[in-house]
Amino acid sequence: GIRKARQAPVFKAPLQISAPGLDEAAQGAAPELQSPRNCYVCKAEFTRLHFFYDAMCPSCAEINYRKRFQTASLAGRVALITGARMKIGYQAALMMLRAGARVIVTTRFPVDAALRYGAEDDYGDWKERLHIHGLDLRHTPSVELFASYVEHAHDRLDILINNAAQTVRRPPGFYAHLMDAENRPFDQLPASAQLLLARHAQFTQRLGGLGARQLPGAADMPVTWQAQGPGIGLRASAQLSQIPYPYDAPLVDAEVFPEGQLDMDLQQVDLRTTNSWRLCLGDIQTPEMLEVHLVNAVAPFVLCNRLIALMRRDNTGQKHIVNVTAMEGKFHRFKQAPRHPHTNMAKAALNMLTHTAAQDLAKDGIYMNAVDTGWVTDEDPAVLAQRKQDIHDFQPPLDIVDGAARVCDPFFDGILTGRHWCGKFLKDYQPIDW
Template sequence: MDSERIQNCLDLIRQAQRLPVDDAQRSLLEQAAGELVRDGRLRRRAEARAARAAADAKLLAATAMGAPDRVMDAALSALPARTAPKPRRTVGDHVQPRPGPSATRRLPDRTPESDGPSQLLNRPQRCYVCKDHYRQVHDFYHLLCPACADENLAHRTTRTDLTGRRALLTGGRVKIGHQVALMLLRDGADLTVTSRFPQDTVRRFAAAPDAEQWWHRLRIAALDLCDPRQVLAFTDHMFSQGLPLDVLINNAAQTLRRSPQAYAALATAEPTPLPTSLTAPRIWTAPGFSVPGPRTAPLPWTAELASRSRVPEALAGGANTHADAVAVPLPREAVDEAGLLPETAATNSWTLRLGQIDPTELLEVQLVNAVAPFLLADRLLPLLDASPHPDRYLINVSAVEGQFTVRNKTGDHPHTNMAKAALNMLTRTSAADLAGRGIHTCSVDTGWVTDEKPLPARERHAATGWRPPLDIVDGAARVYHPIVQGRAGAPVHGVLLKDYRQVPW
């Protein structure tokens, strides 16, 4: 619109001002002018809201947890310095791993201006931990209020003395379990970790910068918790050593069922020994164990179940079958932090509901998440009793899925909910009895560390700027907390801990 037309419009408005107030032409112009004013007001408000939202998003993205280049399931460093983002992992990383732990982002450098008004959100948001609203943004955590952020940051580096203690941790190869293992080793414990990929486990521990300090205290047990025979063989092996046990952490769990092809990179790299100056690792292998992969024969009972139809053929027309839910690996070499090939299916175990779950997956989840922890606790109890130390610890790693008191429970993944609820009941039932024997038993919710949605939905969610509120070190610190608290003279038992505090079952 040129200036001449605008001037003509203004002249017309001035002329209309001289018309009687009840003039029809004046009424038309007044109506048009009112619509123009309202439209401008709405647009300016929308633009202001968008600008405030963009400013808030930029502020959150400047934190370590909310960073756009944050890699899910990687450990973040809280040191006050920045590093360049780590490149995407490939199959080669599992043959020649890069040195040092995974650390993709560090705490931003503080400046005098960083504590000023520029650190305030325009729109208050609820803290993931305490649920109070806040505006001040922490440098490290994007979804925690300053008080909770400082507390959680402090817990990440809490130490205790475990010299002379023996610990068993299931699932210590990657993610939370690996971080818990490092905490135990660095605090002096003699540690046995279980894994389905023993050589990859060796590579990951050997990559730690301080591995030489605790390498002689690390043992690895290769077994599949889906097979109770292997679990029982492992407990027999533990007994044959004739050594007491001070800590048992049931950490391993199956949340998502992966296709065999997802393990292809790990299976390919598994036979390759790690060239290292460290002594050969001590690995025990369960009878009948084989590394998972595309060419691995399934357990006998899984083959029999797979031959059975999930639902009657007449009823299967509109229902999702297990084949729909099995994720198809991406046709590329890149792998995630756990060494798995990403999968592209629109559904996965996290989105399945009753009527969609394969019986094999149902049994696998119960065996790994509930039966194996029970067998380990039951069979290794004499070793915990035999410890000369007055305080011993049995920690069952749980999740919000296993809680009955959670609001807004969805219909998704009922089979994993069942398993975690069963694990919680093991704690609830046995903790009081074991506490009288000096064995402090509790369940621990690790917090929201991973987005378990199928890859397409997860990528859409991430594109909006969303990132999990915690990382794997936070999850590990929560698991480790009952031990630290117990060693400080305040042990807890028979409770479910979430964010370092007792919560309802």
């Protein structure tokens, strides 16, 4: 089940159990709990465990398991998704590629993303339809430039997914292990990576003569936000991650970011004892508050604002904008915890963008919705998260495939049923209060 999949050193999406196997699993000796649990989705009590999910009642678990593998033909369609190097964004991009779409992916670390996609078993099936671009969403002028590029490089856009989000700011040491590959000259990358990055390389060459990674002595040249030339967030998206902030606590990287230790998502292990997810008003640094808004709210606004014209060119009645949000951005809550108000503010702003613009866009066959991915990741510091697991046997009820399935559901379900959600806050595949 879902817990067994988490035990793997590197996450690999569990394959779907075939119909005969599903019947055996459903009708077999399903474990009965000695004391009832409350379903993560519907909150009802249950005692019979599903073969895959251990935090859902049998009926909700069946729906969620079916949705994990839902698909519909996206042949001939173009999709843009931000933040798709790993986790939910990566899985969502794979779902769209395997459904036949041409997919434009953005990430701060394009080489690492290309290496990940190039290692997929079915890479050869969709390699010509995937284009990876380096983009730091904190640099709004670069987001504007990228939107202009997409508008001129593609004759249509059917799906826009604003997935990238900054929840916890990581200091430069967290990303240091990625820089060797990101600084490598383009012609020294594997052929599979060169193919996926070819359009980005051409674009950055036009912007600055040569991409940042190709400049002579690039490794010795400091990258700054005030760099000359346009599009520093495109030309040096990875290098910008290495700029420290004055308030960054003096850390011994070897202790908090141990070399060679990666988690199951191939992300650097972070052993810091606290992070901004635990902070309340009065403890949060202003630059981090600004970063969160630039990534979580300003960049989605810019992309929507600039790319709506491209989406309107061909009214198919099946175009979608998915703004990935979180429950922390809701106003209609009986209780709101005091922590991380800066991320809550940013998600609330993104929700208001959706709530405001959706009905007008629907007149052109463009359906905009906010989607909560569900509880997939424990954002607490690793030490605290491990303690909760050891003492309380706590693990998030969903995995990254569940999160990606929720992100893709508005258009997959809309295409399959002919009914498209519009202007909704979707949680667990259903609309809830804002």
